[in-house]
Amino acid sequence: MSRVVFITGAATGFGHLTARTLLERGHSVVATMREPEGRHQLVAAELAELAAGSEGDLLVQPVDVTSDASVEAAVSETLERLGRIDVAINNAGVSMSGVAEAFTADELRRLFEVNLFGAQRVNRAVLPSMRAAGTGLLIHVSSTFGRFVVPYVAPYTATKWALEALAESYSLELVGTGVEVAIVEPGAFATGHAERIVTPADQERAAGYDGLEELTGRMWGAFVARLEEAAPDAQDVADALLALIELPSGSRPLRLVVDRVTGGDVIEELNRTAAGLQDRYFREIAVADAVAGGEKSERRE
16 A cells, blocks of 8 residues: 655655655655755755656655744645645754763754654644544654663754653554554664764863763774674665555554664663563553553564
8 A cells, every 4th residue: 555655854864765765665755855956956856756667656845844834834735735644754853972061052952953843843743634534653763872872972862862752652642543653763874964963062161071082982983893894774774664654553563673783682672671661650650541552662683
């Protein structure tokens, strides 16, 4: 069954690969990006060429996820032209790296605008039509850093932890509506994301940490070396998203880890443990009967 899939951040990385993969499979894709007629015009043209040989439709929409009006306009246009949105993939995201104290509150606020509030804007825009149809799927592209923390990426991990909480809350509140929720947790992949990482504005504060450059170099050097040796393929994430979308309703896991290299098995264990403790907590506070379902988790091999 062909589905209409609304994707944010479709110009690069996971979003772009997923748009291509879905079109090749015959699904209809609403590929949203900041400037489809500007800096992203070559990407938009590439997707249009691919769609010409696909059974699915392609709608390229200019979207700034930090703007309510922009998101709502794109969703309205999609519903008018394609009739429905079956799946929304909250993929748009940016990252920051550096010592936490050196980031200003305004920098964190801008990051949350994209990584968290952007997802909330999309969810609010698509949910009325999904609930009316009695079916739909909200996918949130998180990270293995949304479950564990490492030093020097505090702003990014904070947004992903918040995204996980928001998505899991939706999964509980949407029970009975026919709308499902999934969280995809990729490990580290070479998507060009690292080239767009923002560093802190307050370098004077960062300079107050003696030996910081050596510490970060040692940590990230070993991490990058591991990635270069194993060379994980970002297409794995696009394939996982495709498989998730094509699963029958009611069989989709809440969390899906996509990580063969950087500790995915540890994240899987954490997810299983957390799911059991979550159910126990519901029983302890006497709300278990009001909360339907549980949490399933699987790892793409």
